Amino acid sequence: MTAITGADTAATAEAVKFLQTRHRFHWAEVLPWVIAIAVFYLLPGYRLLATQILVMILFALSLDLIVGYAGIISLGHTAFFGTGAYITALLAANNIPDPLIGLVAAAIGAAVLGFLSGWVLLRTAGLTLLVLTMAVTIMLGELANDFDEITGGFDGINFTNSEIFGLIEIDQLWYTSSYIYVLVVLFLSFLLIRTIVHAPFGRMLIGIRENTKRMSAIGTPVHQRQVLVYVISAAIAGIAGALWVQVQGNVTTGVYAFELSGDVLIMIILGGTGRLYGAFIGATVFKILESLTEQILGTNQPYWQLTIGIVLILTVLFARRGLYGIFEDIGEKWKDRSQ
Amino acid sequence: MSKPILETRDLAKNFGALAVTDNVNFALAPGARHAIIGPNGAGKTTLINLLTGALSPSSGSVYLAGGDITGMAEYQRVKNGIARTFQINTLFMGLSVIENLYLAISERMGVATSLVRPAGKDSAVMEEAVRILNILKLEEDSLTEIHELPYGRQRLVEIAIALALDPKVLLLDEPAAGVPTTESHIILDAVDSLPKDIAVLIIEHDMDVVFRFAERITVLVRGAILAEGSPDDIAANEEVQAVYLGEGSHD
Ligand SMILES: Nc1ncnc2c1ncn2[C@@H]1O[C@H](COP(=O)(O)OP(=O)(O)OP(=O)(O)O)[C@@H](O)[C@H]1O
Numbered sequence: 052m053t054a055i056t057g058a059d060t061a062a063t064a065e066a067v068k069f070l071q072t073r074h075r076f077h078w079a080e081v082l083p084w085v086i087a088i089a090v091f092y093l094l095p096g097y098r099l100l101a102t103q104i105l106v107m108i109l110f111a112l113s114l115d116l117i118v119g120y121a122g123i124i125s126l127g128h129t130a131f132f133g134t135g136a137y138i139t140a141l142l143a144a145n146n147i148p149d150p151l152i153g154l155v156a157a158a159i160g161a162a163v164l165g166f167l168s169g170w171v172l173l174r175t176a177g178l179t180l181l182v183l184t185m186a187v188t189i190m191l192g193e194l195a196n197d198f199d200e201i202t203g204g205f206d207g208i209n210f211t212n213s214e215i216f217g218l219i220e221i222d223q224l225w226y227t228s229s230y231i232y233v234l235v236v237l238f239l240s241f242l243l244i245r246t247i248v249h250a251p252f253g254r255m256l257i258g259i260r261e262n263t264k265r266m267s268a269i270g271t272p273v274h275q276r277q278v279l280v281y282v283i284s285a286a287i288a289g290i291a292g293a294l295w296v297q298v299q300g301n302v303t304t305g306v307y308a309f310e311l312s313g314d315v316l317i318m319i320i321l322g323g324t325g326r327l328y329g330a331f332i333g334a335t336v337f338k339i340l341e342s343l344t345e346q347i348l349g350t351n352q353p354y355w356q357l358t359i360g361i362v363l364i365l366t367v368l369f370a371r372r373g374l375y376g377i378f379e380d381i382g383e384k385w386k387d388r389s390q
Numbered sequence: 391m392s393k394p395i396l397e398t399r400d401l402a403k404n405f406g407a408l409a410v411t412d413n414v415n416f417a418l419a420p421g422a423r424h425a426i427i428g429p430n431g432a433g434k435t436t437l438i439n440l441l442t443g444a445l446s447p448s449s450g451s452v453y454l455a456g457g458d459i460t461g462m463a464e465y466q467r468v469k470n471g472i473a474r475t476f477q478i479n480t481l482f483m484g485l486s487v488i489e490n491l492y493l494a495i496s497e498r499m500g501v502a503t504s505l506v507r508p509a510g511k512d513s514a515v516m517e518e519a520v521r522i523l524n525i526l527k528l529e530e531d532s533l534t535e536i537h538e539l540p541y542g543r544q545r546l547v548e549i550a551i552a553l554a555l556d557p558k559v560l561l562l563d564e565p566a567a568g569v570p571t572t573e574s575h576i577i578l579d580a581v582d583s584l585p586k587d588i589a590v591l592i593i594e595h596d597m598d599v600v601f602r603f604a605e606r607i608t609v610l611v612r613g614a615i616l617a618e619g620s621p622d623d624i625a626a627n628e629e630v631q632a633v634y635l636g637e638g639s640h641d
């Protein structure tokens with residue numbers, strides 16, 4: 052740790068130390084990855100569900116960047132997920148089946164869409180922004196349905212990926228290599244996101260969330276920065292969409308489903324916004340609940356919506372910082388006791 | 391008076407039919423200690439908002455060191471040396487004092503978009519944050535979140551952030567507003583000890599403070615400049631006395 056001139060009182064020294072060490076890894080941060088690997092070996096029957104959860108975690112992480120960190124509330128994040136999905140699928144169906152090229156193209160395509168829509172939409176805020184992001188997504192969904200010669204409509208397009216690095220095949224049946232593939236992409240993306248939020252850029256986003264008026268008054272071009280994080284977030288959402296279809300070898304206009312925008316927002320509220328691990332918990336709980344409700348009560352929509360509605364109400368009432376907030380509280384108590 | 395650092399020419403701002411800033415020709419000298427006084431609703435805060443670019447004028451122009459900045463965005467003016475405090479605290483309420491300063495300084499030093507190195511590792515920013523904490527004697531509250539601080543301490547953070555921007559011009563909008571009189575001296579002491587090379591424009595209702603601090607006073611009434619001059623001129627001005635006898639009582 053670098054000594055900071057002038058930090059002479061105990062209080063300033065403590066503050067400096069806190070800021071200098073905040074980004075360090077906590078041992079508990081290995082847990083999600085240990086669990087993910089344990090699931091792979093111990094519950095092979097659940098690999099399909101687990102793969103879906105991993106992709107949703109990435110999608111939720113991308114949304115947390117704008118909602119939880121920058122305070123930009125969006126109900127249209129499927130626009131980027133769907134665009135990433137279609138770019139990858141269309142490339143693969145047109146003789147560019149390399150999955151990594153697919154990921155990169157998805158990220159770039161979604162980022163471009165993020166830039167174009169963000170530049171205009173982010174001049175608004177709050178409810179207006181919510182409605183506009185929603186409108187863009189619904190519009191893209193409609194376009195995808197109308198141009199079903201290209202998109203395949205409800206039936207979709209089937210495609211095959213080539214091997215990763217010409218070596219590893221993404222198996223679409225047993226979710227073996229494809230599970231590992233998704234896990235690795237999630238892990239690398241997470242490291243990237245974690246780095247960003249601990250860097251000055253991430254702190255700046257929190258400033259925008261806390262007070263845009265004050266941000267302008269300290270010299271921040273708020274709109275530009277909002278667009279910047281929107282683009283980054285869109286790119287990651289695009290990667291999530293690409294993964295989603297790569298492991299299935301199929302894409303339908305369902306990837307533009309507006310409901311998915313709501314689902315992913317619910318996931319981060321459930322897990323806790325602005326804290327990254329909320330996305331892990333929220334996506335996992337959401338998908339497991341969804342699958343349990345289906346098993347117990349059948350696939351009838353009302354039951355599932357009722358269940359998630361009740362869970363959401365309970366979270367908002369009793370766990371304001373989401374389920375991850377509860378873990379934080381337990382961690383704090385534990386630390387207090389051991390001191 | 392030497393060449394002004396900040397100047398307005400025929401500056402006007404209307405809210406609908408209401409002329410809130412009415413052809414104001416105002417100049418602030420480098421290193422000045424200048425006060426704006428005027429009754430409630432005279433348009434003092436609006437004038438500051440026009441100077442910082444938080445509002446754009448209906449007509450007229452604003453000059454910084456001789457250059458026209460009328461069309462310049464607020465954030466860009468900050469980078470060019472105009473800092474302000476708010477009449478009502480406008481802080482990052484959920485963040486600690488040191489983080490409030492960190493944000494201002496990292497923006498000023500141009501590292502706010504850096505994506506890789508952990509924020510706390512930037513020693514230049516950290517040293518500057520600690521320096522400002524020390525100047526305003528906020529050390530003990532370094533890690534306290536703003537919403538946990540008493541209002542008076544929060545007012546100090548307003549000034550601290552403005553100082554952290556290393557301004558040429560500092561616009562203080564009633565820095566002691568909302569603070570109990572028993573504590574306001576802490577804030578006014580901080581204002582008194584601001585570096586001499588910064589031009590300070592202060593809006594203040596307490597006449598004792600104004601006459602002790604200011605070398606020059608502008609009186610704003612219903613958006614227009616009623617009088618301007620040295621504290622002695624203003625004290626002797628009959629029009630000003632009339633306004634303050636007639637309207638000052640509902641302050
Ligand atoms: N955004 C706005 N829209 C409409 N009217 C406004 C707006 N902002 C200010 N006003 C009006 O303009 C007038 C001047 O307001 P301003 O806040 O500049 O006064 P002030 O001199 O700072 O008063 P105070 O001493 O109470 O702070 C007031 O009548 C106020 O109601």
Ligand SMILES: [Mg+2]
Binds near residue numbers: 435477
């Ligand atoms: Mg005012």
